[in-house]
Amino acid sequence: MSKRQILVPQLQRLLGADAVLHAEADRFVYAYDASVFRGTDVLAVVLPANTEQVAQVVRLAARHDVPIIARGAGTGINGGAVPRGDALVIEFSRMNRILAVEPDNRLAVMEPGVVNQDLKAHLSALGYGFTYVPDPGSQVVSTIGGNVGNNAGGMHCLKYGVTANHILGLQVVLADGEVVEVGGGSATRPGMDLTGLLVGSEGTLGVVTRITMRILPLPETVVTQLALFPDVSAAANAVSGIMAAGILPAALELLDRRMMALVDRFVHVGYPEHAGAALIIELDGLADGMDRELRRVAEICNAHAALEIKTAQSAAETERLWLSRRAAYGVAASFSPTVYVMDCTVPRNLLAQAIAGVIEICDARGLEVVNLAHAGDGNLHPLIPVDRANAAQAAAATEAHHEIMAMCVAMGGSITGEHGVGVEKQQELGLMYDADELAGMQAVKRALDPDGRCNPHKIFPLRGNVGDIAVGAASLDGGRLP
Amino acid sequence: MTAIDLLLPAEPKAPGTSHLAQAWRNATSHCIKCGFCLPVCPTYSVLGVEAASPRGRLDLMDAVAQGRLALGTVAGRVGQCLGCLACETACPAGIRYGQMFEALQCDMGTQRRGWRRWRARLLLDGVLARPRVLRAVVLALRVYQRSGLQRLLRSSGLLRLLGLAGREGRLPPLPRPLAWRAEVEFGAPPGTDATTTGGAQRAALFTGCVMDAAFGAVHAATAHVLAANGVQCALPAGQRCCGALHAHAGETASARRLARANIAAFETVGDAPVVLNSAGCGAFMKRYGTLLADDPAWAPRAAALAARVRDVSEFLAVRTLVPPTRAVALRVAYDDPCHLVHAQGISREPRDLLRAIPGLTLVELPESTWCCGSAGSYSLQHPELAGDVLARKMRHLAAARVDVVATGNPGCLLQLALGISRQGLDVDVRHPIELLAQAYP
Ligand code: SF4
Ligand code: SF4
Numbered sequence: 001m002s003k004r005q006i007l008v009p010q011l012q013r014l015l016g017a018d019a020v021l022h023a024e025a026d027r028f029v030y031a032y033d034a035s036v037f038r039g040t041d042v043l044a045v046v047l048p049a050n051t052e053q054v055a056q057v058v059r060l061a062a063r064h065d066v067p068i069i070a071r072g073a074g075t076g077i078n079g080g081a082v083p084r085g086d087a088l089v090i091e092f093s094r095m096n097r098i099l100a101v102e103p104d105n106r107l108a109v110m111e112p113g114v115v116n117q118d119l120k121a122h123l124s125a126l127g128y129g130f131t132y133v134p135d136p137g138s139q140v141v142s143t144i145g146g147n148v149g150n151n152a153g154g155m156h157c158l159k160y161g162v163t164a165n166h167i168l169g170l171q172v173v174l175a176d177g178e179v180v181e182v183g184g185g186s187a188t189r190p191g192m193d194l195t196g197l198l199v200g201s202e203g204t205l206g207v208v209t210r211i212t213m214r215i216l217p218l219p220e221t222v223v224t225q226l227a228l229f230p231d232v233s234a235a236a237n238a239v240s241g242i243m244a245a246g247i248l249p250a251a252l253e254l255l256d257r258r259m260m261a262l263v264d265r266f267v268h269v270g271y272p273e274h275a276g277a278a279l280i281i282e283l284d285g286l287a288d289g290m291d292r293e294l295r296r297v298a299e300i301c302n303a304h305a306a307l308e309i310k311t312a313q314s315a316a317e318t319e320r321l322w323l324s325r326r327a328a329y330g331v332a333a334s335f336s337p338t339v340y341v342m343d344c345t346v347p348r349n350l351l352a353q354a355i356a357g358v359i360e361i362c363d364a365r366g367l368e369v370v371n372l373a374h375a376g377d378g379n380l381h382p383l384i385p386v387d388r389a390n391a392a393q394a395a396a397a398t399e400a401h402h403e404i405m406a407m408c409v410a411m412g413g414s415i416t417g418e419h420g421v422g423v424e425k426q427q428e429l430g431l432m433y434d435a436d437e438l439a440g441m442q443a444v445k446r447a448l449d450p451d452g453r454c455n456p457h458k459i460f461p462l463r464g465n466v467g468d469i470a471v472g473a474a475s476l477d478g479g480r481l482p
Numbered sequence: 483m484t485a486i487d488l489l490l491p492a493e494p495k496a497p498g499t500s501h502l503a504q505a506w507r508n509a510t511s512h513c514i515k516c517g518f519c520l521p522v523c524p525t526y527s528v529l530g531v532e533a534a535s536p537r538g539r540l541d542l543m544d545a546v547a548q549g550r551l552a553l554g555t556v557a558g559r560v561g562q563c564l565g566c567l568a569c570e571t572a573c574p575a576g577i578r579y580g581q582m583f584e585a586l587q588c589d590m591g592t593q594r595r596g597w598r599r600w601r602a603r604l605l606l607d608g609v610l611a612r613p614r615v616l617r618a619v620v621l622a623l624r625v626y627q628r629s630g631l632q633r634l635l636r637s638s639g640l641l642r643l644l645g646l647a648g649r650e651g652r653l654p655p656l657p658r659p660l661a662w663r664a665e666v667e668f669g670a671p672p673g674t675d676a677t678t679t680g681g682a683q684r685a686a687l688f689t690g691c692v693m694d695a696a697f698g699a700v701h702a703a704t705a706h707v708l709a710a711n712g713v714q715c716a717l718p719a720g721q722r723c724c725g726a727l728h729a730h731a732g733e734t735a736s737a738r739r740l741a742r743a744n745i746a747a748f749e750t751v752g753d754a755p756v757v758l759n760s761a762g763c764g765a766f767m768k769r770y771g772t773l774l775a776d777d778p779a780w781a782p783r784a785a786a787l788a789a790r791v792r793d794v795s796e797f798l799a800v801r802t803l804v805p806p807t808r809a810v811a812l813r814v815a816y817d818d819p820c821h822l823v824h825a826q827g828i829s830r831e832p833r834d835l836l837r838a839i840p841g842l843t844l845v846e847l848p849e850s851t852w853c854c855g856s857a858g859s860y861s862l863q864h865p866e867l868a869g870d871v872l873a874r875k876m877r878h879l880a881a882a883r884v885d886v887v888a889t890g891n892p893g894c895l896l897q898l899a900l901g902i903s904r905q906g907l908d909v910d911v912r913h914p915i916e917l918l919a920q921a922y923p
Contacts, residue, residue, distance in 0.1 A: 021531055025556050028545065029538040034515045047530060074532065075517045093530025115521060141517040330574020333514045 021045040033074040039082035045089040051209040059177030070203040072146025075138040078422025080202045084457040103128040112145025130215040133160040151200030153418030155251040158376035164199040171210035175449040203455040219284035224312040227301040231276035233352035238304035239375045251282040252376035259370040267324040336385030346413035348378040365396040379417030421459045430461040505585035506547035513540045519569035528870045533559040536569030566853035567824035591732015683713045684754040691723035703919035710922040720747035726766035761891035765825035767791045795831035806921030809841030813884040819891035839921040856897030872901045888914040
């Protein structure tokens with residue numbers, strides 16, 4: 001009997017027949033996420049309704065030594081939800097209840113399957129004037145559980161911080177099925193920050209089943225500006241100038257020349273041809289003093305050779321500006337069979353240099369590239385159109401990715417700003433940490449998941465001396481693992 | 483040990499001659515798996531499984547096109563799709579889900595054998611494509627309406643498929659088929675003069691199959707509104723069912739036959755715009771060019787006709803509406819037909835028409851762009867899923883506290899009426915043009 005034949009009836013007894021997917025077509029579509037990778041077939045997919053069911057599934061998996069993968073909406077682009085070998089996938093679409101909203105304590109409690117945007121809509125409908133801030137580009141689809149797993153960022157993390165800065169406590173099912181609570185609603189927690197450890201661990205330390213998070217009051221006013229510059233370095237210098245002046249915009253997004261041209265064909269903003277870079281600047285806060293802040297931002301932009309500065313005058317104008325930013329990924333994708341979205345950071349003042357470096361690396365390989373950046377925190381997203389029917393091009397993109405990451409690390413940056421490591425950057429993690437540091441992290445992983453059953457073969461470099469998880473590198477050209 | 487493969491194989495393996503393989507090869511870009519289509523998909527939100535999402539279905543269809551999965555393996559999940567195309571509206575990469583979906587339907591149609599094929603053809607070719615048979619069915623329904631021969635008629639799958647049984651209470655009463663034509667004057671509209679209005683505006687009305695047989699009141703209302711706006715309306719003879727249901731069922735040859743008949747019929751009125759009040763027919767007729775693209779004799783004629791097709795709300799939107807004068811004091815919710823909002827990108831125009839009516843309060847219905855679950859014979863094949871989708875719509879409708887829900891497609895009119903009678907709501911179902919007609923004395 002295959003593992004599937006053994007497990008499926010037991011899972012069905014635990015959860016009910018309709019909560020266990022095992023037909024070929026149903027399993028087939030859990031091999032991917034929004035990354036460029038495709039994984040292996042899975043044993044089955046379960047749809048638990050509550051924490052107890054998750055714990056039962058994890059215990060059963062432990063008894064049969066079967067790996068588990070907790071999955072949100074599959075919008076991650078690092079391949080973190082892509083299965084590698086027989087595994088049980090836990091799909092959280094039935095655990096999507098918002099359990100409590102406490103405006104007086106400024107917190108909310110929910111299950112991991114709640115969609116980020118649905119939470120915001122729920123909070124807004126309650127009318128308390130509160131919101132949950134982290135806004136990854138995938139917010140209309142991605143789940144809070146997935147956001148926690150990947151420590152998602154977003155355009156507003158410049159001022160408000162990434163997911164980790166908003167999570168107060170978690171309920172987690174550990175690899176042996178034990179249910180534990182870490183952190184909590186109260187402001188200070190003595191001892192180790194276990195919540196911080198779990199946020200961003202990409203499901204490799206356990207399965208999060210309940211989340212307590214901070215909610216914040218909505219700002220009184222929000223103003224959006226567009227500033228155009230002759231080139232990326234002028235824009236990047238303006239960004240540094242704004243930050244150095246002590247102004248903290250809610251968002252500070254940069255588009256390079258090629259990105260503007262591409263986007264303008266879809267969302268007509270009227271980016272002029274002679275502009276080499278655009279900054280979308282959002283300021284929020286009290287209405288009082290906003291005018292002064294706007295003027296200062298304009299002064300700084302002008303001091304850095306801004307060609308033009310516009311303040312959105314209507315909701316429609318604001319919406320169009322943001323749409324031009326949010327649509328970028330899709331627009332890039334519609335011009336080629338697919339698009340490879342990269343994620344890295346550099347110190348803010350090196351942004352222009354980094355973008356020039358990315359263009360150089362791609363040009364050398366005959367690859368197109370357009371660049372977006374959360375400029376305020378030096379988080380760069382090169383988008384590279386790829387035709388994967390063209391194996392040479394796919395291989396070139398993989399190489400370019402590695403080189404770009406190496407360049408960022410050399411500049412004192414990081415291999416990921418907000419998308420996590422997954423399977424995509426396993427090798428590149430070795431660019432950031434030496435063997436001792438990696439061994440330290442793996443000791444933590446083994447302490448919580450000794451048998452390596454939680455989302456295995458992710459994050460850590462696969463070649464080299466990493467014991468039972470040495471399986472080889474994933475690559476865009478479909479290279480087989482050793 | 484384990485391998486991470488390419489999302490798409492290095493060599494695109496879609497060499498087959500199936501419709502699906504062709505559609506795959508014709509697509510300029512492929513799904514990037516971003517998932518932006520998930521939150522708008524009714525079947526995904528009910529079932530919560532990837533294979534019932536647009537992204538999942540596209541992946542399954544891609545795999546069939548490439549020969550990685552068998553058609554039979556994916557038929558169940560893809561078959562649960564409503565075809566509402568909300569996913570196309572949401573897709574930032576412009577993926578044409580509908581083209582893959584239709585291609586798969588064609589392949590399944592070709593594979594359908596024996597009595598299932600026979601049954602499908604009986605309905606499509608034997609009833610819908612034959613105005614007289616269809617009218618007979620509707621006449622029988624009128625008898626039903628008046629005499630309550632419920633058991634006899636409810637036992638007929640045909641009538642359930644037309645969707646009339648049990649819903650008539652909330653719908654405009656069924657007029658005698660074609661009786662509406664007697665009430666409408668075709669030709670120069672009263673009170674207008676071609677020489678003084680700067681040239682008469684002309685339009686040709688498409689009557690369709692179910693609309694013509696069961697919703698004559700909507701046609702009468704359309705003609706009335708056009709006349710009140712100085713538009714001279716022609717009713718070309720020889721027009722037939724648009725063929726959409728045939729194409730969706732994979733009976734492409736029948737669909738093409740009907741399309742040719744309609745093209746010929748509307749060529750008799752020159753280049754006058756072809757005005758429709760059925761979103762489904764409009765969406766399909768706007769694509770006649772594609773349907774007949776491989777037929778050199780008809781392709782240019784088909785493209786020319788497609789370019790003339792206008793939903794009535796679209797047709798009126800580009801003119802200055804003669805202000806309606808009679809108050810219609812109702813709270814009205816507008817529900818977007820999928821074939822209008824997603825397939826034709828029309829959502830503002832019908833709302834503007836309703837807003838122009840004095841005394842009418844337009845209420846925005848949450849998730850108005852979500853499918854109501856009608857989708858042709860869908861509710862017969864997936865009663866439970868269709869029921870869940872409809873129930874969700876009804877929850878919003880109940881909360882909106884309106885007198886009327888307006889929508890511009892026969893299938894939706896019927897489906898909403900069904901939902902309302904199931905839930906015991908006190909809401910009437912009308913085509914927006916009927917409400918507008920009331921406002922023109
Ligand atoms: S057509 Fe409608 S039901 Fe089908 S996949 Fe798209 S959104 Fe879902
Ligand atoms: S929105 Fe478009 S590209 Fe994204 S997953 Fe859906 S179909 Fe694919």
